[in-house]
Amino acid sequence: MVRPSRGPGRRPAGEAVGMTRPLAIVFAVAGGVAVGNLYWAQPLLELIGRDFGVSESSAGLIVTLTQVGYALGVLLLVPLGDVLRRSRFIPVMMGLSALALLGAALAPGYGVLLAMSAAIGVTTVSGQLLTPLTGDLADDATRGQMIGIVGSGLLIGILSSRTLSGLVAGAAGWRAIFVVAAALSAVVSIILWRAVPETAPKATIGYGALIGSVFVVVRRTRAVRWTLALGACGFASFTMFWTVMTFRLASRPFGLDVTQIGLVSLVGLVGALAAQQAGRLSDRGWSLPATVVAWTLALLSWGIAAASGASLVGLLAAVVLLDVAVQGQNLLNQVRLFEVAPDARSRVNTAFVFTNFVAGALGSALGSNVYALAGWQPVCAAGAVIAALALLLWAVGARTGTFTASVRPSG
Known part of the structure; x- marks a missing residue:
């Protein structure tokens, strides 16, 4: 049973207050890296299809399965942010995303790449966990501003990932961008392990x-x-x-x-x-x-x-x-x-x-x-x-x- 809301802007009892601008920037960078994982492959479909000898329509399954995986992750994993220790749950999801990205980079066949694409989508939910956490940690006077900073990071990740992907793939091949993304996600996971403050679960x-x-x-x-x-x-x-x-x-x-x-x-x-x-x-x-x-x-x-x-x-x-x-x-x-x-x-x-x-x-x-x-x-x-x-x-x-x-x- 869900507890009734105590009204707008009210902080649940026992919840820590600790949202600062530097922490919001950390969350923004982490969220941008996380959500960017959904878009690395989009400009590379022709390259990947040629490498594995599949048609353009078949290569499009990479994007489709990534998005389907993401939808499942949002629906089935993000609600856990209200009941789990987010100081551990968020960096763990980021670490799992790094493993899925590395799996895509090393995929020996197209079927494995499709499976890894779905796994990337499922595990790329850290940005959608960090945003409500920002709302929880911020006070009433700055909540919109802090969520705006984090939301800006997510948007920058979405818009810049396609461009960066094309540049890296043009210089070193399509597998290189997945290696770079895996390394970024691993580093961000470590940073979040130390940076995300403890908060009390909202419900049992x-x-x-x-x-x-x-x-x-x-x-x-x-x-x-x-x-x-x-x-x-x-x-x-x-x-x-x-x-x-x-x-x-x-x-x-x-x-x-x-x-x-x-x-x-x-x-x-x-x-x-x-x-x-x-x-x-x-x-x-x-x-x-x-x-x-x-x-x-x-x-x-x-x-x-x-x-x-x-x-x-x-x-x-x-x-x-x-x-x-x-x-x-x-x-x-x-x-x-x-x-x-x-x-x-x-x-x-x-x-x-x-x-x-x-x-x-x-x-x-x-x-x-x-x-x-x-x-x-x-x-x-x-x-x-x-x-x-x-x-x-x-x-x-x-x-x-x-x-x-x-x-x-x-x-």
Whole structure:
């Protein structure tokens, strides 16, 4: 049975206070390394396929199994953050991820590589354990800012991993990047073993009941469900854009190669800065106004993308605006959820990440199919519809007081 929430911003009894900016930076680096493990292989599929003599579609299974493994890890392992000693659980998961990466680097055959890819996905959950831990350790006045720092680290890991992967693989082969990633994960595991402070478990509960309580947390609070819906819209929009953006940049009139496309993705790092600013706005009690501004920017970005034509500058402007909008609202949503359910932050983060993952998969599939059938403009129209739907959800939720319990007074 899940204990009832004591209200937004309240710290469970017996929980340590100890979130500092240096520790948040350590968590940000660790989270970035962890989440980057999901994306090392994406630019290398052609190289890997050629090495093992498999087709491009078969090589795509590497990414698919990594993502499926990650979804299972989020659903089945992240809730354990509410009942286990995170000072040991998080570095152990990071160490297991290092072993899986090393297994991929040494894979003698394609079947072994697929198995290791799934294992990488399952064990790459440290970032999603560190984020709710940050919410637990931070005080009310700085929680949004600290979560923003950690969230920025995760975003930087996502955006930079593809570029770094292409550069390392181009110089030393595709296996080299897995060796580098394994070494990074091992070093981070050791650092986290020493850096993660002890915190009291939030609940004493059996594993089956723990997993079931994820759904209880969602069902018991309308603000959680509403915020999950907003997050799903954001991630669907984000993955739709970036999936189709790759095709768009590789085709005429741009004709960019893989390395150039990877460099374009680095423009999205602006979103990492936006996430920190969104955290500060949340700490000041401006979560709801900032959310509507973010979604207005998202709607504008899709309009700019549609109107960009053959202009690379126009597309880059859309990239910056969409990343600022989506990453900013993502951080605002996460802080809001942590305030609504302070006794179950790992479990509510499971619901948040898993919902985003499913929405992202749907957005990617929708974008790919619309682009193949009708081209760039209809994709932009679909993205604008998602942004408009999110604004409608926000308006209805704000009007009915759905979000009231999740927003602290400004101060």
